[in-house]
Amino acid sequence: MKLILGSQSPRRRTLLSQAGLDYEIQIPDADEKQITSSDPETKVIETARLKSSVLKIDDDAVLLTCDTVVSHNNVIYEKPDTVDDARQMIRTLSGSTHEVYSGVILKSRDFEEIIMDRTEVTFFELSDEEIEAYIHTDEPYDKAGGYGIQSFGAVFVKEIKGDYNTVMGLPLSKVYRALKKYNL
Numbered sequence: 694m695k696l697i698l699g700s701q702s703p704r705r706r707t708l709l710s711q712a713g714l715d716y717e718i719q720i721p722d723a724d725e726k727q728i729t730s731s732d733p734e735t736k737v738i739e740t741a742r743l744k745s746s747v748l749k750i751d752d753d754a755v756l757l758t759c760d761t762v763v764s765h766n767n768v769i770y771e772k773p774d775t776v777d778d779a780r781q782m783i784r785t786l787s788g789s790t791h792e793v794y795s796g797v798i799l800k801s802r803d804f805e806e807i808i809m810d811r812t813e814v815t816f817f818e819l820s821d822e823e824i825e826a827y828i829h830t831d832e833p834y835d836k837a838g839g840y841g842i843q844s845f846g847a848v849f850v851k852e853i854k855g856d857y858n859t860v861m862g863l864p865l866s867k868v869y870r871a872l873k874k875y876n877l
């Protein structure tokens with residue numbers, strides 16, 4: 694079996710490579726706005742499934758698609774569209790704890806497997822100056838919740854409970870373990 698990563702995310706590529714997995718890439722072009730669930734687990738799974746539904750799966754392939762959202766006080770945060778969105782997200786996350794959900798669909802012609810993971814992240818209290826400086830960089834805009842734990846956003850983090858890689862966009866150890874079952 695060969696592994697296809699259905700993602701344009703550079704982080705997901707890096708993480709699969711870090712685990713020594715070989716893969717080919719396909720880029721899903723799905724209209725994610727059509728997934729409107731307000732439950733983060735449902736949202737990431739349905740979105741990952743939507744991404745897999747727009748890609749072709751060969752007989753000998755397993756397709757991996759994934760979605761990541763941030764949830765804070767029952768509100769879901771995806772990628773900020775504007776500077777104002779990013780400001781509002783980082784202000785909300787400042788000085789409190791949020792959850793990052795990453796949901797994966799592994800799909801072949803014969804099966805579908807769901808992998809779900811959740812990591813809790815607590816931010817230090819951030820100053821207005823810190824937030825303004827950050828939202829005027831490129832970093833927030835391609836990331837759920839408007840920050841990157843693997844980049845400058847690391848300095849916002851006081852505590853993390855769970856798999857760090859789930860925050861970066863792929864629950865790597867769970868994915869690795871699942872893929873071993875299919876000899877990938």
Ligand SMILES: Cc1cn([C@H]2C[C@H](O)[C@@H](COP(=O)(O)OP(=O)(O)OP(=O)(O)O)O2)c(=O)[nH]c1=O
Nearest residue numbers: 700701702760761836837840841842860861862
């Ligand atoms: C919270 C957080 C998210 N992210 C990223 C992971 C995901 O790539 C992104 C959430 O967007 P997604 O829609 O999950 O993924 P994507 O659009 O980047 O890629 P694709 O749909 O093609 O697979 O946010 C970080 O890189 N660091 C972080 O700390």
